[in-house]
Amino acid sequence: MLRRSVLTAALALALLPAVAVAEERTITVASTTSTLDSGLFGHILPIFEAKTGIKVRVVAQGTGQALDTGRRGDADVVFVHARAQELKFVEEGFATKRLPVMYNDFVIVGPAADPAGIAGSKDVAAALKTIAEKKVPFVSRGDKSGTHLAEVALWKVAGLDLAAIRGEWYREVGQGMGAALNTAGAMGAYTLSDRATWIAFKNKGDLKIAVEGDKRLFNQYGVMLVNPAKFPTVKVADGQAFIDWLVSAEGQGVISTYQIEGKQLFFPNAGDPNA
Amino acid sequence: MDGGATLTTMTASLIRAVDPAFLGIVLISLKVTLTAVGCAGLVGFPLGAALALGRFPGRSLLIVVTNAFMGLPPVVAGLAVFLLLSRSGPFGGLGLLFTPGAMMVAQFVLVLPIIVALTRQTIEDLWLEYRDQLTSMGADRLRAIPTLLWDARFSLVTTLLAGLGRASAEVGAILIVGGNIAGFTRTMTTAIALETSKGDLPLALGLGAVLMSLTFAINGLAYAVSRLGARYAG
Numbered sequence: 258m259l260r261r262s263v264l265t266a267a268l269a270l271a272l273l274p275a276v277a278v279a280e281e282r283t284i285t286v287a288s289t290t291s292t293l294d295s296g297l298f299g300h301i302l303p304i305f306e307a308k309t310g311i312k313v314r315v316v317a318q319g320t321g322q323a324l325d326t327g328r329r330g331d332a333d334v335v336f337v338h339a340r341a342q343e344l345k346f347v348e349e350g351f352a353t354k355r356l357p358v359m360y361n362d363f364v365i366v367g368p369a370a371d372p373a374g375i376a377g378s379k380d381v382a383a384a385l386k387t388i389a390e391k392k393v394p395f396v397s398r399g400d401k402s403g404t405h406l407a408e409v410a411l412w413k414v415a416g417l418d419l420a421a422i423r424g425e426w427y428r429e430v431g432q433g434m435g436a437a438l439n440t441a442g443a444m445g446a447y448t449l450s451d452r453a454t455w456i457a458f459k460n461k462g463d464l465k466i467a468v469e470g471d472k473r474l475f476n477q478y479g480v481m482l483v484n485p486a487k488f489p490t491v492k493v494a495d496g497q498a499f500i501d502w503l504v505s506a507e508g509q510g511v512i513s514t515y516q517i518e519g520k521q522l523f524f525p526n527a528g529d530p531n532a
Numbered sequence: 533m534d535g536g537a538t539l540t541t542m543t544a545s546l547i548r549a550v551d552p553a554f555l556g557i558v559l560i561s562l563k564v565t566l567t568a569v570g571c572a573g574l575v576g577f578p579l580g581a582a583l584a585l586g587r588f589p590g591r592s593l594l595i596v597v598t599n600a601f602m603g604l605p606p607v608v609a610g611l612a613v614f615l616l617l618s619r620s621g622p623f624g625g626l627g628l629l630f631t632p633g634a635m636m637v638a639q640f641v642l643v644l645p646i647i648v649a650l651t652r653q654t655i656e657d658l659w660l661e662y663r664d665q666l667t668s669m670g671a672d673r674l675r676a677i678p679t680l681l682w683d684a685r686f687s688l689v690t691t692l693l694a695g696l697g698r699a700s701a702e703v704g705a706i707l708i709v710g711g712n713i714a715g716f717t718r719t720m721t722t723a724i725a726l727e728t729s730k731g732d733l734p735l736a737l738g739l740g741a742v743l744m745s746l747t748f749a750i751n752g753l754a755y756a757v758s759r760l761g762a763r764y765a766g
Contacts, residue, residue, distance in 0.1 A: 490624075
């Protein structure tokens with residue numbers, strides 16, 4: 258008897274958070290490691306939450322995984338950076354609309370000693386060719402994240418067939434951006450990073466930016482509400498409120514004020530119809 | 533970086549980290565782990581004892597399975613719970629994914645086999661010791677379960693601690709089912725994983741030290757309580 262009542266109490270305690278959740282206004286946003294690791298969400302969410310009373314719960318994953326989280330109906334909003342994949346998501350009917358939010362760019366970082374001799378270059382294709390020719394260690398995310406997809410596309414732009422040229426020098430870590438940077442630093446390898454994570458990253462050690470400023474290194478972020486017709490559990494009103502705020506003048510302004518060491522990390526461009 | 537400098541940076545990072553957000557992380561960790569281990573104990577002790585004393589077909593197989601599941605990789609347990617609790621999964625309607633409840637379920641799954649297996653061994657040994665006495669008092673195997681569990685209570689504390697160790701140390705399962713959401717499902721271990729990936733290694737190391745201190749404290753407390761209890765029980 259006693260045991261049963263203890264068990265009931267324990268179960269009730271276990272389920273308490275789930276019950277409490279239902280009373281609060283919350284949305285779940287599947288986003289990328291770059292938006293979280295760079296500290297952007299820490300900057301913008303308190304402002305949004307204070308204004309609307311809607312609490313935003315961010316699950317940070319690679320873009321591919323975040324889109325899959327949306328596809329399973331486990332998030333209300335998906336906020337990622339791989340335009341082609343986002344458009345596919347809309348095409349599949351998992352969202353009805355994709356809105357551009359902001360951009361920054363990718364950079365190739367590598368050891369300060371620059372074993373490939375590419376430092377200072379503005380030509381990412383040539384730099385990747387050199388890395389491949391010299392077989393200098395290169396760390397790939399290898400996790401279907403937005404950055405990984407961008408990297409794979411850049412090898413193609415360089416006219417290289419990754420499947421044919423890859424060897425021991427090409428190291429897929431299958432982890433987030435920060436973990437990949439830690440690995441590159443420890444191995445003396447090059448890697449492709451989004452600039453925001455790079456600036457916010459605290460274990461730079463011997464790593465430095467080698468290649469930047471090529472317009473092919475452009476990195477666009479987009480946001481989508483998961484289609485409630487697919488998943489009735491999607492919190493339409495609150496999710497849409499978050500999206501509307503992100504692309505509003507106020508939200509865009511807040512994004513543009515996020516800086517680390519005087520450097521702006523994300524550049525709002527919700528008004529750009531081609532983004 | 534030499535040892536002294538590391539220690540200084542670590543301490544500085546910790547002081548920075550000791551704010552409400554940090555306390556929240558500790559509380560979430562404790563809530564999730566203690567609930568999971570508590571529930572696993574409530575279910576696992578009787579199950580383990582029943583497995584020790586019961587005689588039924590397939591018992592040996594069940595014992596082997598339980599023992600094997602002590603080695604269940606957290607990431608596999610996490611994935612299974614994730615698929616079950618996903619909105620597209622069979623229990624999606626509960627809306628538990630990415631909540632502390634999901635993390636409790638995952639840790640319960642991880643801890644239960646340990647408690648069942650260790651309890652079974654303890655009770656089986658005890659039964660061999662007291663079988664004659666208990667049967668002469670007219671108790672059959674099933675009726676002996678509460679008596680034996682009570683008699684073994686101090687050994688079972690260690691069983692519970694083994695489960696607690698498993699739960700508080702793991703990151704693979706709760707990262708998948710909890711989503712490491714700030715202020716909601718971020719625990720000590722997932723925070724350590726996050727700070728490592730942000731490259732803030734001193735803070736990650738500092739959080740690790742706090743986690744270890746907590747584990748020491750809980751184990752010390754459990755040891756003291758069981759020693760006192762054993763002395764009192766004579």
